[in-house]
Amino acid sequence: MMEPTLSHYLLVSGALFSIGLLGVIVRRNLLIIYMSLELMLNSANVALVAMSRFYGKLDGQVMVFFIITVAAAEVAVGLALIVALYRKRQTAEVEDLATMKL
Amino acid sequence: MELAAWLIFLLPLISAVTIGIGAFRSKPISAGISIAAVVGSFILTFVMVANGSEFPDGQGPSPKVSWLRLDGLSVDIGLKIDGLSKLMLCVVTGVGSLIHIFSLGYMKEDRDFSRYFAFLSLFIFSMLGIVLADNFVMMFIFWELVGVSSYLLIGFWFDKPSAADAAKKAFMTNRVGDFGFLLGILMVWAAFGSVSFDVLEKEKATVLCGLAGFLIFCGAIGKSAQAPLHVWLPDAMEGPTPVSALIHAATMVAAGVYMLCRVFFLIEGTWAMEAIAWIGGITSLMAALMAVQQDDIKRILAYSTLSQLGYMVMVVGLGGETNSDYYKITNVAGTDAAMFHLTTHAFFKAMLFLGAGSVIYACHHEQDIWKMGGLRRRMPRTYWTFLIGTLALCGVPLFSGFFSKEAILTVAYKESMPLFLIAVAVAVLTTFYMTRLFLVAFCGEPRSKHAEHAKESPVVMTLPLLILAVPSVVAGYFNMHAPDPLILFASLIAVVFGALLANSIYRNATDDPLPVRLGFIARAMKARFWFDEIYQWFIDKVQERLAKLADIIDRWIIAGLLVRGAHGSTEFAGRVLRLAQTGNLQTYAFWFAAGLAAVLVFALS
């Protein structure tokens, strides 16, 4: 049982980020897409925490707090928006959201 | 004297301008001004010649006006006055005056009477410009101006399509000649760095390559209607008859010959000389042949003019020995003979034309000789003067033409046998067609009621004829040399033979028997050897097609393919790029990721 090093954390966060991005691109349901977004944000958090641990500096962790807060705000706004949209269109599928194009 | 010189030059311009500005409202005034101007120039010329004031070479009458002064190229408007130009002045102003007076009657009824005189004055001015020019550029300037004034006069009755076309043709043909002339001037300037005759002559500048000389001669080919640019002269007869007499017999067409004599020192001793001589010879022969089968009285005279000009050009080309005390006009046999013939020819040919004009006037603008006849009794003065003219032109001894033609033959005999023979042949033909014209038009019975009711023209028209008759007879004596018996013999034979032949064929003939007898040859002569047709073909098939091609390229390739193409492809690119905007946010997210990936690759590799 080996000690996890910085690179492991980074690998994890990178994986999370990619998964999130993939989700944003391929999933059709707005809510799921939104979750994938959260995943991307948090992957960054993982990386930051790991780094600040590595450097023994607090900046990173402070940053993480900022990000969490911001993410919360984003979620609040985002969900409200998605709900409003659902009320109007009775759907949360992305394909239905292409009235403006070209 | 200097003032006089400038006045000679400027009087016609002044008259032209005044008529143009305001005087044209009143016919008599404008005619008066114009005639006064030209006569004034004539008198002044006469005075100047009389007290024989030579301006030493280099400085003509001051002040020289500087027209253009740049380093390396400076052009003055200055007058060159020497024997040559003085002689020419006499011819131009003298004949000019008489023709002005003649026109007074001939154009009486014309509604554009004033415009006519304005143009005449303009022409005289330009002609004097050529005569007095003391450098190439100035000569070229007036060369062009002469061209345009002749354009205006030929196209004087511009409502008549034929006249308008003839004018256009004349101008364009001249332009082709001038093209060569300009290049010649450029070459001379490039070679010697000056355009002034005096400077060039002082430097004894001889153009090393004959090309420049020949190019300059091109100008003469155009103006003096040498082959192959002779086609405009016959058509130019569409103009009023006095104009034909003045411009297309006496003065403008002679300008080419005059110019050659003026710049003889440049062409001397180059291959250009042979070229000139042969072109002259060929022209004279060809024109004489064509004249044989023409029926329009003015055209016959026009072709005879052509062939006489051919004579002059030929003899200039032949050059010959130089002997300053023997020759009075220039010190070279060729140019001397040329100028001599030019002078006499100017008088009698002008008279012939005016005579023709008087005939035409009397026959209510009938020009076909076969519709005339029997005018002898009806218009005696015209008849007699015309006779004198004919004799002079044929070169019957004791008439002016005899001496000058004899001078030419002498030179030809000395310089080149083939050209001499051509010259003699031309002499025969000349007598032949002139006799033909004379017999058909004046003798025999009237062949149309116009001819029957013809009556003598008013005195204002016949007076110039009578006046011109004098020099036509005597002009030969001022430069006669003891004739070489052989030459004398040859020319006499030529005259007699031609006259008898024509007499045998045309006495009391009612129509022309030659076509029947000669067939194709006669047709070729009548059709003027199809020159016009060939040119027309060239213009339609080559020139027009070239223009058409250019137009197509311009319209379809440049403006169409390239410009509209660029426009279209831009628009298209826009429409294509827009397709990226699918409206689906996941596509957008994909673009985002893909774009970033591309940037990463581009930046980090």
Add this chain to the structure above:
Amino acid sequence: MGDQLKFVQLEMMVVALGLLVLIADLAMAPSRRRLLGYLSAAGLFVVFLLSFRDGYTALVNESTEAFFNSRYKVDGLALFFKRFFLIAGIFVLVFAVDFSERLRSGMAEYYSFIVFALSGMMFAASANDFSMLFVSIELITITFYILVSFQRHRLHSLEAGVKYLILGAVSSAFMIYGIALVFGVAGSLQFDDLHAQQSELIQSKVFLFGMLFLFAGLAFKISAFPFQVWAPDVYQGAPTPTTAFLAVGSKAAGFVLLIRLLVAAVPEVTAEWTSVLLVISALTILYGNLCALPQRNLKRLLAYSGIANAGYLLMGIVAQSEEGTVAILYYLAGYLFTVMAAFMIINLLTKEGEGEDISCLSGLSKRSPFLAFAMTLAAVSLAGIPPLAGFFGKFLLVKSVATEAFGNTCFFVLLAVAVFGVVVSIYYYFGIVRTIFWGRRKADEPTPPPVTIGLPVRIVLGCCVAAMLYLGLLPNKPVKWAETAAKVGVTSK
């Protein structure tokens, strides 16, 4: 610490104003709410005036070491942009009041959110540290999510909101991941530290990787190729005042951060990336202008032209010289007034529901000569034809690039593209002018009545026109201001 708050006094005032508006809303009778808009505009104007106080401008020379140990800069650049944003905010508020009956509900919130977004921009103007950068950006973005989707009864508005939300979130995700990586290499979040050790950092691929992620985030804000796709849809769907604010405010915010980062903090990295930036700028110009060609919807048209303008502005970054920064500042200043005027006029001419088709401009010269005049000026200025602001701005940008071009010939490619872009843009702007003056309306439809313009809007438009002419005709002083701002901006530490 307390006295150190003087550095953020303006921002605090603005935030307070926003809160005040929210509170006042409770007290206000619904009929008089429009007053709030004017009041807050007035408030912002006061703040704008206060920004000229010697007491405040003196701060430029003070070090903010003690305050957030200089993660927050108050320098010429910051000052310039704070004022810039304030003006924009004032205009947008007046605009919003004029717009408010189309909001149906919550107009007070609308005003306050505008104010909050403004405060975010003002913070961004001074950000000198990644945390500051991130927070301010997010403050702007999140408020904009709301502002964009504010007309909940309009599907377009909601759709635009969602698109902006998702893509914005993606971009910020990339940004913070980039921040994480940069932090990982540099071990600090401060620009100044980056500046200090850039020459070592430039060696590390990971660092550059992170910087590119960051750049992507900012490029998204300024809608630069290939991160521009969101712009047309969002611009079209959003309520017009929001669009205007988006076009001017958040673009400018993006640029101030780009300047801080690429020009001030890590110039060496920028030099490394010259070709990348060059290509991006060129492609942005091309994309914007070409797509605008066939566009008939005015708001989308302006969105595309906005993309193109982002490309032109990037030229200033590419130049990597003080001249370049000056040019950017000058161009943005001109852009503010031009675009604001354009959107206001479009808003006045288009009614709720009906699309913003270009044909709505036809016959404007008859309906309202003043609007026609203003719109023409806007179009001409955007096309970059003298004697207007747009021309002089473009002139400066081109000049800054040309200065470098003779050393590095691939800059000529950029110049060529820029010229081509301008010509193309002239084509469609000229189309606008044509419609205004001799556009044909269909025979059947009646000629619409003359447009009625409220006094405040009239004033704002007047200011815009005056500013366009002033910046175009008498650039002497403005150039000086821009130069002072740019100087401080570039030579930071």
Add this chain to the structure above:
Amino acid sequence: MDYLFFIVMLPLLAGLVVGVIPGDRIGAIRGVTLGASWLTALLSLIAFCSFDPNGGLQFVTEWTWVESLGLKFYLAADGINIGIIFMGAVVAFAAVCCAGDVTHRIKEFYFLLNLMICGILGAFASMDLFFFYFFHELALVPTFIMIGVWGRGQNRNYATYKITLYLSFGALLALIGLIGVYVQTGAESFSIPDLMKAVEEKPITESAQQWIFPLLMFGFGILVSLWPFHTWAPLGYGAAPTATAMLHAGVLKKFGLYGLIRVAIPMAPVGAQGWLEVMAWLALANLLFCGLVAVRQKDLNLLIGNSSVAHMGFIFLGIASLNVIGLTGAVLVMIAHGLLAALAFGLSGHLYQQHRSLDMTRMGGLLRKMPLAGTALLMAMMAGCGLPGFANFAGEITIFFAAWSAGFQTITVIAAWSALVIGGLYMLRAIRNILHGPQGDDWDNASDAKPLVATAFGLLLAMLLVFGFAPNLLTKRINGEVEKIVRLAKPEGAAPEKVEVVRR
């Protein structure tokens, strides 16, 4: 006495006045504009006469505009532009006289017309590169709008777009070139004299010149319809209202040539070396190709348009030959052609007004119908085919001499052919079709030029004749300046050391 300032500002003032006059007071609007342009012409005449050929820069007005960039509002006259300004002012007056054919939105038209005149005169009067460009654009914008709104013909929209895009493109290319000059001389100033001084001390590096010259050559070339960038010209002029066509074809178009002489040649002589040959050939293409195209035209306006494009060839040839004679000739032709083009378009405008078509095949005999206009047209055509007595001849023959001595013999030969023969051909055909022959169908109710218009024609013709009879009036002014430029431009004069600039 700084005449130039007033010459440039009078039209602007008139424009503002027109702006405040109510739109229905047509008489007042026309009167103001006419008066102003007349005054401008008068002033320019005074300036022209009181100009001292060896007095250097004169009538100077100099204000700093943006000192940090070294921009100045700097009006001054020297030998080269004084003549052009004079010509421009006269043409402007003539154009205003001929503007009577505009019937709707008169106020706007005259406002734009005044603006355009101001721009034109300003462009030639200013010695500061920025304003040189600025004024040019100021004149272009009204041009576009005028063609768009008051233009004629069914394809006027296309014409408007085409001319707009073409000219903008050319102008921008040139602008980059100009900026290049500014940047590279390091004079930190846009004023031409300063730049000249800077270049005299230390010429622009060769590598930079290799960029600057082509930029300027093609940029300006497009503005002057250098082949093959010429197709906008006939189309645009065909669609433009009379006054606009007169002003643009006559004066504004010369901007590019002026720029070439003023900036491109002296600033980037080394860059020029390689390109002058090209320019000469393109000039030949102008002369020959566009001449041939003109031969094919049935529409008078297209004919005039193409012929004026062809005439540009002379000027390019003169510039390309790069010697005192050539450049002087070029300026000479610029002025002459300005007057001629204005005259020609004025006449065609008059004809168009009589009978809404310019189809030459349906004309004829108009010399009888309208003696004044007819004679003017006849003389214009004659001037067009380079007849002595008109200013064009003086310039053209000078250019022939220059080109020949510059070693372009072949080109000169073909150019002379195109000038003398092809030029003569289409001009004479036009005369034949329009003025000569029997009267064309349904031209009965055509009327001759009104006094005002006739004055304009007369004035232009008079100028053509005066400069034709005494080209010295112009050359002795032009010569000195041109010599300066040539001294700078000649390779032996200005061969900069080969330095590669390094980016900092």
